[in-house]
Amino acid sequence: xxxxxxxxxxxxxxxxxxxxxxxxxxxxxxxxxxxxxxxxxxxxxxxxxxxxxxxxxxxxxxxxxxxxxxxxxxxxxxxxxxxxxxxxxxxxxxxxxxxxxxxxxxxxxxxxxxxxxxxxxxxxxxxxxxxxxxxxxxxxxxxxxxxxxxxxx
Numbered sequence: 001x002x003x004x005x006x007x008x009x010x011x012x013x014x015x016x017x018x019x020x021x022x023x024x025x026x027x028x029x030x031x032x033x034x035x036x037x038x039x040x041x042x043x044x045x046x047x048x049x050x051x052x053x054x055x056x057x058x059x060x061x062x063x064x065x066x067x068x069x070x071x072x073x074x075x076x077x078x079x080x081x082x083x084x085x086x087x088x089x090x091x092x093x094x095x096x097x098x099x100x101x102x103x104x105x106x107x108x109x110x111x112x113x114x115x116x117x118x119x120x121x122x123x124x125x126x127x128x129x130x131x132x133x134x135x136x137x138x139x140x141x142x143x144x145x146x147x148x149x150x151x152x153x
Contacts, residue, residue, distance in 0.1 A: 012094075014051075028104075038061070055083050071089060
């Protein structure tokens with residue numbers, strides 16, 4: 001993967017979803033400036049260890065050593081410390097990740113048949129949706145540009 005510019009602030013959150021009748025946790029990270037969805041993943045539980053694993057994947061794919069993370073209490077501060085990343089509890093400036101999770105929840109409700117199968121099939125669907133969100137779907141907060149267009153400009 002080509003590394004892009006380092007985001008200054010990234011909002012991170014998780015939401016419980018259902019994959020083939022089982023409760024799972026969907027984790028997401030969004031660059032608050034470009035609205036680019038940096039990473040998503042599905043875990044069987046919530047807490048410090050899944051948050052740390054999610055952040056580890058994020059560090060492997062993106063330059064984030066100088067990034068400030070906006071998190072809620074869900075174990076993130078400890079997970080950030082494990083990776084020597086900086087962050088703060090921030091409930092007001094994390095709207096982008098909250099809105100994205102709402103959008104995915106609506107899609108899951110409408111297209112629940114896509115979620116039949118394994119967590120691996122859910123991950124594939126989420127990767128496709130991430131691509132659509134970043135490259136094809138105009139974003140109102142970006143005056144109709146996509147997050148990928150915002151990053152490239």
